[in-house]
Amino acid sequence: xxxxxxxxxxxxxxxxxxxxxxxxxxxxxxxxxxxxxxxxxxxxxxxxxxxxxxxxxxxxxxxxxxxxxxxxxxxxxxxxxxxxxxxxxxxxxxxxxxxxxxxxxxxxxxxxxxxxxxxxxxxxxxxxxxxxxxxxxxxxxxxxxxxxxxxxxxxxxxxxxxxxxxxxxxxxxxxxxxxxxxxxxxxxxxxxxxxxxxxxxxxxxxxxxxxxxxxxxxxxxxxxxxxxxxxxxxxxxxxxxxxxxxxxxxxxxxxxxxxxxxxxxxxxxxxxxxxxxxxxxxxxxxxxxxxxxxxxxxxxxxxxxxxxxxxxxxxxxxxxxxxxxxxxxxxxxxxxxxxxxxxxxxxxxxxxxxxxxxxxxxxxxxxxxxxxxxxxxxxxxxxxxxxxxxxxxxxxxxxxxxxxxxxxxxxxxxxxxxxxxxxxxxxxxxxxxxxxxxxxxxxxxxxxxxxxxxxxxxxxxxxxxxxxxxxxxxxxx
Numbered sequence: 001x002x003x004x005x006x007x008x009x010x011x012x013x014x015x016x017x018x019x020x021x022x023x024x025x026x027x028x029x030x031x032x033x034x035x036x037x038x039x040x041x042x043x044x045x046x047x048x049x050x051x052x053x054x055x056x057x058x059x060x061x062x063x064x065x066x067x068x069x070x071x072x073x074x075x076x077x078x079x080x081x082x083x084x085x086x087x088x089x090x091x092x093x094x095x096x097x098x099x100x101x102x103x104x105x106x107x108x109x110x111x112x113x114x115x116x117x118x119x120x121x122x123x124x125x126x127x128x129x130x131x132x133x134x135x136x137x138x139x140x141x142x143x144x145x146x147x148x149x150x151x152x153x154x155x156x157x158x159x160x161x162x163x164x165x166x167x168x169x170x171x172x173x174x175x176x177x178x179x180x181x182x183x184x185x186x187x188x189x190x191x192x193x194x195x196x197x198x199x200x201x202x203x204x205x206x207x208x209x210x211x212x213x214x215x216x217x218x219x220x221x222x223x224x225x226x227x228x229x230x231x232x233x234x235x236x237x238x239x240x241x242x243x244x245x246x247x248x249x250x251x252x253x254x255x256x257x258x259x260x261x262x263x264x265x266x267x268x269x270x271x272x273x274x275x276x277x278x279x280x281x282x283x284x285x286x287x288x289x290x291x292x293x294x295x296x297x298x299x300x301x302x303x304x305x306x307x308x309x310x311x312x313x314x315x316x317x318x319x320x321x322x323x324x325x326x327x328x329x330x331x332x333x334x335x336x337x338x339x340x341x342x343x344x345x346x347x348x349x350x351x352x353x354x355x356x357x358x359x360x361x362x363x364x365x366x367x368x369x370x371x372x373x374x375x376x377x378x379x380x381x382x383x384x385x386x387x388x389x390x391x392x393x394x395x396x397x398x399x400x401x402x403x404x405x406x407x408x409x410x411x412x413x414x415x416x417x418x419x420x421x422x423x424x425x426x427x428x429x430x431x432x433x434x435x436x437x438x439x440x441x442x443x444x445x446x447x448x449x450x451x452x453x454x455x456x457x458x459x460x461x462x463x464x465x466x467x468x469x470x471x472x473x474x475x476x477x
Contacts, residue, residue: 003124008032009106010069017106020117022124031073035060052080063087066101089129096131096296097142099188105145112140131296142188189295199461200293201230206440207471214424214477216314223305223442230297233460238452243287244445254287267442271304309441312337315430315475321419329409329427339401343434346396351428358412361385361392365405378403430475436468
């Protein structure tokens with residue numbers, strides 16, 4: 001690939017947090033302004049800005065992370081995929097060494113980040129971007145920043161409460177702790193030889209793609225999953241991870257082992273790919289993998305499951321005529337997952353027809369015949385109507401399993417229209433986003449995570465978490 005001319009990190013307000021020129025030429029201070037003006041222009045024209053574009057012979061390649069823009073510029077032809085991959089790796093590298101990737105952490109660790117940028121590029125050509133290998137060449141100590149802090153607001157009430165809760169957890173023993181605060185994984189890796197802890201965090205994340213019709217039938221569905229590790233281990237110990245034996249992996253020739261729980265349904269993993277540190281033994285008939293855990297955050301494996309699954313959140317639309325010139329467009333949402341689980345930040349976005357000029361929106365918690373009596377009480381959330389874009393955004397902070405809620409768009413039709421002339425096909429698709437902690441639809445589980453060569457000082461701490469996200473969760477009528 002061609003050489004990179006400049007690398008920048010730009011704040012949401014347009015401030016240049018980091019700028020690095022690799023060709024020895026004069027730094028163009030107007031690069032950030034030109035880039036942001038182009039983004040604003042694309043937004044005003046209601047277009048989505050591509051990750052790479054060319055202006056006046058200069059190629060701009062950008063990535064947005066936590067409201068900050070990571071930007072490459074080049075004056076020669078470059079490989080788009082390689083440049084985007086470099087941006088993702090740099091963002092991950094910054095997060096490993098800073099703990100959290102925020103504007104405050106970038107400002108406080110700018111010396112460390114400039115030191116990293118000197119090592120990962122040689123006159124614009126990308127070199128090694130491994131967190132583990134770069135530790136030998138980095139000497140600045142990271143400044144820890146909490147995930148919730150912002151510029152000028154660190155050390156406030158939230159920071160003091162975080163410290164107090166951590167101190168109480170260390171002093172008071174309430175039996176085995178089943179979970180750890182999410183901020184526990186937001187620590188920078190240790191640069192020196194002394195390690196502060198001996199902990200590894202494991203996240204099994206599944207992202208759902210689903211298309212359903214008005215009757216709730218699924219027309220397309222698959223799962224993209226990954227196992228992400230963040231290691232704070234002493235050294236790089238050899239570890240062995242095992243999945244539940246009810247799964248079969250087509251590409252590796254691993255079949256379901258019937259010595260496991262026969263009552264659990266079988267699952268088939270169609271495609272799987274590993275991190276370079278994973279060692280797979282040919283001929284092994286069990287889903288067990290050996291690897292050396294490098295420092296920092298990395299994706300151990302990714303997989304894809306195309307087997308049908310029950311949608312965790314079902315959408316039911318219907319129309320209710322209100323006289324000859326009135327119509328209610330109603331969408332009912334139901335959590336079809338266990339009662340002890342709760343989906344968070346459930347967001348529905350849908351468009352209204354062009355003829356729906358007079359609209360009001362209201363929400364309610366459904367307690368009708370479809371609601372589960374065992375479900376926990378739920379709030380109807382909040383719905384906002386964007387009259388300019390002609391869209392409705394409905395947000396439910398928490399949706400327990402078995403609970404229901406509905407949104408009602410009350411439409412006053414024009415005098416030339418009647419409610420009997422309207423159909424569900426006149427309304428646009430419904431896009432749904434949500435997060436479902438401690439639950440995965442595929443049933444995949446991490447059965448064990450063993451250390452083949454343990455630490456000599458203390459046994460390591462292992463924290464495992466399961467999360468389900470909506471990647472492309474759409475209702476199409």
